[in-house]
Amino acid sequence: MTETRPADAAEGRGSSSFSYRPFIWLAVATFSMGIDGYVLAGLLPQIAGDLKVTPAAAGQLMSVFAFTAALAGPVLGTLTSRWERRTTIVLSLGVFVLGNVVVAVATNYPVALSGRVLAALGGSLLNAAVTGYVLALTPSEHHGKALSFVLGGWMTATALGVPVGLLLGQSSWRFPMILVAVVGTIALIGILLRLPQLHLPGGTLVERLRPLGRPRLVAGLLVTTGILCSSYACFTYATLILGPHFHAEWAMILIMFGYGVSSMAGNAVTGRLVDKFTALKVLTVVLVGLLLNAVLGMIALMFAPAVVAAVWGLVWFFSAGVGNGGGAVPQQARLASMAPESAAIVMALNGSAISLGSALGSGLGGVALTAGSSPNGLLGVSAVVLTITVGLHLLVARASKAAVG
Incomplete structure (x- = not known):
């Protein structure tokens, strides 16, 4: 060897x-x-x-x-x-x-x-x-x-x-x-x-955690956590949200396949867009799109006729796949640009931010269901998290612009 x-x-x-x-x-x-x-x-x-x-x-x-x-x-x-x-x-x-x-x-x-x-x-x-x-x-x-x-x-x-x-x-x-x-x-x-x-x-652990001494970078990592939290609050319970509309056993298999393909497409498209535009602009579009998608999806699933709700449920889920898959590239690019001399460490910390967001999202969704929320209500939970995340993203963008200026 x-x-x-x-x-x-x-x-x-x-x-x-x-x-x-x-x-x-x-x-x-x-x-x-x-x-x-x-x-x-x-x-x-x-x-x-x-x-x-x-x-x-x-x-x-x-x-x-x-x-x-x-x-x-x-x-x-x-x-x-x-x-x-x-x-x-x-x-x-x-x-x-x-x-x-x-x-x-x-x-x-x-x-x-x-x-x-x-x-x-x-x-x-x-x-x-x-x-x-x-x-x-x-x-x-x-x-x-x-x-x-x-x-x-x-x-x-x-x-x-x-x-x-x-x-x-x-x-x-x-x-x-x-x-x-x-x-x-x-x-x-x-x-x-x-x-x-x-x-x-x-x-050392101190060396690995040193980038956390930069407030702007910490806020940027929290944007990652917010994206994954909003995603997993719904994705973890996707069967409960979409299952009532698609009763066949094979339906959820095809739906999950569609989500995977959508995520791959989102990742591929934003990877090219970041090279053409800026990571900040691409990420802003992705975050706003995810927020609007969650709000419209919740309204459709709760109040639309059954057939319309089923169709819009698929639109919501696959669009979420595009956004969640597409957010990774611009977010990583932006984080790396904040601390280019510590890029490897920042990416490792971003991995922890991803895991933390996944954990919080799954946990938050479970708490909401236990508290009496309907599965469709989880889209509202996701929308609230995304609203906070968009606000934090804009604050980071403003701070980054001020730092450059």
Whole structure:
């Protein structure tokens, strides 16, 4: 097995050569994480019935994963920063796979919840390790391309892996968890056989958290949290929102497939728009569009005739997919521009902001349902969060303009 040392990594960064080949198995790993991140949302009724809990409680299986990942990512990334990178990736992926196996065989809710925490510990470290590995082995002018390829496994999972997982889940919700474990194991074997070793200098938690001393950057990270919070407040409970309008078992599978394709399209389109316009302008359009979509979707689902509500429900869901998928590129570009000398650390913190937003959104949706809200009312919850997020986004934009001026 080949080994890459810091000197070799530095030489690679100065080179203009680039190949996707070393990163194929990392993309497979993120593909498995993408299935895990989205498939449970389409299986909440089955999970709730089998584990004898409410759908809101079943939704917390997603929330606890995201919240654990948000807190554990920076800490575990720092504790393992002096480890050889391939070893870190292998161990974290192994823990992630093991956590999914625990969920798949869980006989009760507490065991399933424990499995989600275990999977989150592995997944959060895996995200940080993969990002650092890709940045170290890629010339700076190809960082975006390399990260897009590796993290594209996650986006592909929303369009392909999740529908397959939901199809398997019609027999048992446990089968998609086994699918995640199998795909993760395949990635694990490929990484062990094909990925070169890599040694990088370590860092301290203080160094990793230093960008948080900049209020404007913290506010920018909170915009990420707001976007994901508004998204997961509805996405986690999509089956409860759209299920009454589409009773066939295969309908939600096709709908989730459509959401995945919409997310991929949004990501691709905004990636090109950011190059043509500015990240700020593109992100503003995306956020305002998401807000209007949530308000109009809630009105249609609550008050329109059944057929109109069903059609508009699809329009709302797929448009949300475009916006949520399309917000990632301009937001990352804007955050990186705020602290270009700490871009890698900022992206790691943005990963925690994403996980935190996912956790808060799933939790907020569950609280709203428990408090008596109808599933359609979750679009109103999303709209409120987006209103706050748009306001914060505009404040960050004003502060950034003042800093430049």
